[in-house]
Amino acid sequence: MMIYEPQEDSFLLEKQVKKYALGRVLDLGTGSGIQAVAAAGNKLVREVIAVDINPEAVKRFQEIVTKNKFKKIQILVSNLFSNVECKFDIIIFNPPYLPQDAGIEDAALYGGKKGWEISERFFHQAAKFLAPKGKILFLFSSLTNKTKIDEIISHNLFEAQELVKEKLPFFEELYVYSIHKSDILHELERKGVSDVHYLTKGHRGMVYSGTWNTDYNIKSHFSSKKTVKIAIKVENSTSKASNRIKNEARWLKILNEKNIGPKLYFSGTNYVVMEFIEGKRIMDWIKEHSKEEIIPILEKILIQGLTMDQLGVSKQEMHHPHKHIIVSSKDEVNRKDEPIMIDFERCKETLAPTNVTQLVEWLCRSKNELGQKGIKVKVELLRTAAQAYKMDKSNFKIILNPLRN
Ligand SMILES: C[S@@+](CC[C@H](N)C(=O)[O-])C[C@H]1O[C@@H](n2cnc3c(N)ncnc32)[C@H](O)[C@@H]1O
Structure with a gap:
């Protein structure tokens, strides 16, 4: 040298x-x-x-x-x-x-x-x-x-x-x-965040991973853990769609109450800090699991859709949720997989939410992938059930039936 x-x-x-x-x-x-x-x-x-x-x-x-x-x-x-x-x-x-x-x-x-x-x-x-x-x-x-x-x-x-x-x-x-x-990095560090590393760029912001020392925790999310892995979303200063980050923080707060989404830890004017979800994107996860494991996960996803419909919120993008649903093994001891929806920036209040009907559309379009797992997606039946559900949410059960059989 x-x-x-x-x-x-x-x-x-x-x-x-x-x-x-x-x-x-x-x-x-x-x-x-x-x-x-x-x-x-x-x-x-x-x-x-x-x-x-x-x-x-x-x-x-x-x-x-x-x-x-x-x-x-x-x-x-x-x-x-x-x-x-x-x-x-x-x-x-x-x-x-x-x-x-x-x-x-x-x-x-x-x-x-x-x-x-x-x-x-x-x-x-x-x-x-x-x-x-x-x-x-x-x-x-x-x-x-x-x-x-x-x-x-x-x-x-x-x-x-x-x-x-x-x-x-x-x-x-x-x-x-x-x-x-930058000011954001200063603020994050002051709040006990370290090891901030760039992960990826979205349309509306950048996503980072990091570690949070929970001694700085204001509310009590934790019983014993000292540090947790976090995901940080920072608003893209060049993005025309402003306030997306604030919107995500607002909806995470509401939906966390219903056990939907990654846990919101804290947020600022142009960033939001949440639980880091480790796991696989839904279609990749499906490829590696059996019919018996997949069906309960699909049901849980539809139930989350129902909950959001009942709240009068539209998450958007639910007809192609591959990137927006992660299946994570939350419980490392019992290895219980949970579907976690992510990305709530575009969430909005609406009189006619379409989360469930969009999810049904996704299932119909995933007919082949699910078919390979022995799950027969009866497209006509599911679409008719979705129509009935659209008229009256109490018809939700008839959406689940064709999946179970
Ligand atoms: C362009 S020279 C600059 C030397 C001096 N600082 C100057 O301004 O003239 C780059 C220097 O970085 C050192 N270097 C290269 N890779 C390094 C690394 N991974 N860690 C520490 N030093 C490294 C090289 O040995 C070299 O001395």
């Missing part, structure tokens, strides 16, 4: 480090040590921890530090944060940012196949090591894919400000960002 000798990128970042370093500093991927030395030169800096994955770089920089009696600097071998424990006011990172050249590997230069992979791992872990008001001084190049870097930053609930950019020959551009935690 080569030791990275300071280049244009190092000097560009060094200027910003001199300006902004303070308190306790982490210089990640220290290489020659240029950033650590720049930080230590600032009076506002108390201590600098300089780490690198390359033991040769660490050894050489240690010799320089010893020789020059740089008292504030401590040096360690570490793969990103692997040997680091505390929180920092400033984290400096000039990552290897080039896309990997075929056949050549060098941790000083290449950030992975596309160049941004190491940065993605870094931002995935960074929140835990950054003090609440801390800042990350981060350098990258246009060769790394700026759009991707911006996406990684926002997906990890950070916000970036461009401090400086510099054009290099051959159309390359370097950027230095100052990055801090």
Whole structure:
């Protein structure tokens, strides 16, 4: 592994480090040590921890530090944060940012196949090591894919400000960002949430997993468990459909009373925190189970539909609920599977709710999949029963009958 000798990128970042370093500093991927030395030169800096994955770089920089009696600097071998424990006011990172050249590997230069992979791992872990008001001084190049870097930053609930950019020959551009935690991340952390990780993007928001320390719990959802796995939905700032998150929180509160949906833990203006449902999407679950196991689950789903119809709420999307019903083994001891409906953003009050009739439509359309399990879906009978139910909800039982036989 080569030791990275300071280049244009190092000097560009060094200027910003001199300006902004303070308190306790982490210089990640220290290489020659240029950033650590720049930080230590600032009076506002108390201590600098300089780490690198390359033991040769660490050894050489240690010799320089010893020789020059740089008292504030401590040096360690570490793969990103692997040997680091505390929180920092400033984290400096000039990552290897080039896309990997075929056949050549060098941790000083290449950030992975596309160049941004190491940065993605870094931002995935960074929140835990950054003090609440801390800042990350981060350098990258246009060769790394700026759009991707911006996406990684926002997906990890950070916000970036461009401090400086510099054009290099051959159309390359370097950027230095100052990055801090977003207001949502601050608020979540204050409420005892940690390990927030991006899961997926929906139409109306982004979904994260996380861990919640229930000592911060206001209401009592828990008897003994200290930490619980949570799902966090954050409103997409670019989404035109505003207030969806508030709507989801409102309906979860109401429907939880009827044992429907993941448990709502708490919510804010643009986020909602709920129980993380582990399990399989309904059609995938059906593929792996027997007729005797499937029928009671289908009945429970229809009963949840009935409950929502009785409440005068339409969940929407119930005629294609594959992504919206998870079958989870809630009870790990008795392994009792439960269907849990998720995604209540589009829920609305209505005089003529259609949850059950939509679910019946889904069953009719899943005739083949259910048929493979020996469940005969009598389409005509079910549709007639659904019509009768539409007229009078007390006809609900006749929907269940064709399923049972
Ligand atoms: C582009 S050089 C920057 C060196 C120096 N900080 C500078 O500004 O000149 C990237 C440095 O990151 C180190 N590095 C690469 N992967 C790392 C990892 N997973 N953990 C820690 N350091 C890593 C390399 O050994 C190299 O020293």
